[in-house]
Amino acid sequence: MTEGKNASGKRIARLGVDIGGTFTDAALEVGGSRYTAKALTTHQAPDDGVIEAIESVLRDAAIGFEDLDLVVHGTTLATNSLIERKGAKTAMITTAGFRDTIEIGVEYRFDLFDLFLELPKPLVDRELRLPVRERLGVGGRTLQPLNEEDVAAVIERLRTEKVESVAVCFLHSYASGVHEKRVRDLIKAALPDISVSLSSEVAPEMREYERFCTAVANAYVQPKMASYLFRLEQRLKERGLRSSLLMMLSGGGLTDVATAAAFPIRLVESGPAGGALFAASVAAENGFDDVISFDMGGTTAKICLIDDGRPQTSRTFEVARIYRFKKGSGTPIKIPVIDMVEIGAGGGSIAHVDSLGRVAIGPQSAGSEPGPVAFSRGGTEPTVTDANLILSRINPAGFAGGRFPLDKDASSTTMLRTVGEKLGLDASYSAAAVAEMVEENMAAAARVHAIESGKEIRNRVLIAFGGGAPLHVAGVMQKLGMKRFVVPRGAGVGSAVGFLRAPVSYEVVRSLHQKLSRINATEVNALLQEMSASARAIVEKAANDEPLQEIRMASMRYVGQGHEITVSIPSGRFTEAEGLNLRKAFETRYREIYRRNVSGADIEVLTWSVLITTAVPPAAQYTAPSGDYVAEPSSYREVFESKTAKIASYGIHWRPDLKPGARIEGPAVIEEEETSTVIPTGMSATILPSGAILGELNQSEKASVRVKEYADA
Numbered sequence: 001m002t003e004g005k006n007a008s009g010k011r012i013a014r015l016g017v018d019i020g021g022t023f024t025d026a027a028l029e030v031g032g033s034r035y036t037a038k039a040l041t042t043h044q045a046p047d048d049g050v051i052e053a054i055e056s057v058l059r060d061a062a063i064g065f066e067d068l069d070l071v072v073h074g075t076t077l078a079t080n081s082l083i084e085r086k087g088a089k090t091a092m093i094t095t096a097g098f099r100d101t102i103e104i105g106v107e108y109r110f111d112l113f114d115l116f117l118e119l120p121k122p123l124v125d126r127e128l129r130l131p132v133r134e135r136l137g138v139g140g141r142t143l144q145p146l147n148e149e150d151v152a153a154v155i156e157r158l159r160t161e162k163v164e165s166v167a168v169c170f171l172h173s174y175a176s177g178v179h180e181k182r183v184r185d186l187i188k189a190a191l192p193d194i195s196v197s198l199s200s201e202v203a204p205e206m207r208e209y210e211r212f213c214t215a216v217a218n219a220y221v222q223p224k225m226a227s228y229l230f231r232l233e234q235r236l237k238e239r240g241l242r243s244s245l246l247m248m249l250s251g252g253g254l255t256d257v258a259t260a261a262a263f264p265i266r267l268v269e270s271g272p273a274g275g276a277l278f279a280a281s282v283a284a285e286n287g288f289d290d291v292i293s294f295d296m297g298g299t300t301a302k303i304c305l306i307d308d309g310r311p312q313t314s315r316t317f318e319v320a321r322i323y324r325f326k327k328g329s330g331t332p333i334k335i336p337v338i339d340m341v342e343i344g345a346g347g348g349s350i351a352h353v354d355s356l357g358r359v360a361i362g363p364q365s366a367g368s369e370p371g372p373v374a375f376s377r378g379g380t381e382p383t384v385t386d387a388n389l390i391l392s393r394i395n396p397a398g399f400a401g402g403r404f405p406l407d408k409d410a411s412s413t414t415m416l417r418t419v420g421e422k423l424g425l426d427a428s429y430s431a432a433a434v435a436e437m438v439e440e441n442m443a444a445a446a447r448v449h450a451i452e453s454g455k456e457i458r459n460r461v462l463i464a465f466g467g468g469a470p471l472h473v474a475g476v477m478q479k480l481g482m483k484r485f486v487v488p489r490g491a492g493v494g495s496a497v498g499f500l501r502a503p504v505s506y507e508v509v510r511s512l513h514q515k516l517s518r519i520n521a522t523e524v525n526a527l528l529q530e531m532s533a534s535a536r537a538i539v540e541k542a543a544n545d546e547p548l549q550e551i552r553m554a555s556m557r558y559v560g561q562g563h564e565i566t567v568s569i570p571s572g573r574f575t576e577a578e579g580l581n582l583r584k585a586f587e588t589r590y591r592e593i594y595r596r597n598v599s600g601a602d603i604e605v606l607t608w609s610v611l612i613t614t615a616v617p618p619a620a621q622y623t624a625p626s627g628d629y630v631a632e633p634s635s636y637r638e639v640f641e642s643k644t645a646k647i648a649s650y651g652i653h654w655r656p657d658l659k660p661g662a663r664i665e666g667p668a669v670i671e672e673e674e675t676s677t678v679i680p681t682g683m684s685a686t687i688l689p690s691g692a693i694l695g696e697l698n699q700s701e702k703a704s705v706r707v708k709e710y711a712d713a
Contacts (some may be wrong), residue, residue: 012070015070015071022367024039025495027499036492040054045322047235050073065236066242068241074499079320088124091158091167095130095133095171098208102213103652124167136179142610166195170200180201194223197215204510204511206606210332218549225267226261230261247267249506250268251313275465275496276340277311277499278488279465284309285690286486286694288463289309292461298469301343301346302341303343304340305376312339336507345384345667348372348384366381372411388435392639443480457482460482462477466494485701488691491675501616503613506537506592508609515602517605519579550571551568551610552568552609554566563646626657632663637652653670655671666680682698
């Protein structure tokens, strides 16, 4: 890999920093070198943890804030505010007669057999859902003018109730935002300190329930997020930062702080998005086409399918699920997002015995405050990290580079009390049960996600990162019937590294209903040009004169259907002839998914999207080593293997000492600053030219997998 320099020969310094539920990670790349650091997340003042992590990594690199050329940041703060219901006091102004839209929803029962089903509670109570008289038609034509007397009365109510933020959500504002913008002007004239979010700007798409929920969620987190972002930016500047501070978006792009502060709902999945981009770059560097991204941190585990270097994407997802892993039990958010499945299986996830006498994991998490019992910060319930420590997968003296010494005795005592005594097991067997359950949970989630996506997973490569994933990747891989996994360099801070692989980009989505049989090219061109200009204005502020690309998409369906599929639109001026090309593209994609087309049915476009982006940074190139060698362990440690329930002597390797071409025979543990990779009995590992660890089943194990595949078939 060549050392990164700019045109004048100066080394380029780029920093990524990610706030997670337990740790705040920083990754600094200076030329061809990478420095990483972890700090405990400071939930009361998150910028304190960010500054601590950045200062730590800058000390290691012997540079200052003023030497940084780029800082990219991602955070879970918006997500946590929604989950914990700790946002601003928010009101919703809506079309008279539609104040209950966000409570009625789509009348979907996600569990038909639960007689006591609890549905998501709206972020705004009914008394603060304030109706005003107005009405636009589906095409944007005014049916009833905005009643400004109603607006004046609502403004007085906002003043009386001391509301901090407002979401303006009119019925057909996706077609025209004129009424919503007028309401914003009136509110700002009377109450300039109130934050105002318009559904016509946050999510200008059809389906009012999802659009209203997205606008309300944006308003709910906006004051807290805007305050945090501007405060962090100011603190960094006070320490000498001269470069841009860019924010990671849930869809995999970057934007400036001002845009992120206006639309903080687009940040809710920023950390996991960075992780998916990290996995995609690792796949490209090592020559893998189809992979699975496996990101396990302190609170959750995330799994994403990546095909040909592109993470699977979506335009809607749910946040703050009541039944954490049941689709339909959360608040729908309609934004561009990298599609992934998330389960409550992080290092801080709490283990317990349920009412049926089974070992269960999460969804409750100890987080960083108080954290696992082993952290000695007040935790009283055993976690997955405690289980790994009891099994000796983790070195108590070397966790996180020795900055976080762990108390194994306390972990064992708590595990025995909470799990062991209830099941008649000692601490080691209890910890093994916890490890097996958490790996089975992750494998099951990956299996279901692949089936729902229509994808095959056994021939993919599992790419593991985050502090917890390398400890469990071998077990998850085997449960999925896979044969290979990769743990890249910097795995413990993968999302932060992934931020540095993201292009500066922004996607604008608009609804405009068009049937292909009589498509209006003039309307479509006007819309696409407006969307392009809007997205381009945002990207140009942060792109540093880099060349920009434009990618257009259309969401389409057969007339009468309820769900759309997305196809690409060529760049350039849209003409009536493009309707025929769109039909062909749609029918090809529809046939790929459903194996048939609907003969004679007309096709309609519901939404259009324009993505303006800089180029994706090219994958690093590495030179293969001249020869292989068997690496000798620096020491040995007895590890309790959860799969065999036996103690085995594991060779211990220090990852920085392993050169490309090194071969490690299992059982072994490869330790590094932020994590450890477990190579169990029956597996071996090789250090690739990129420095990544490639874990593989030995030949005898591969043969047994082939026999199982044959039996399954």
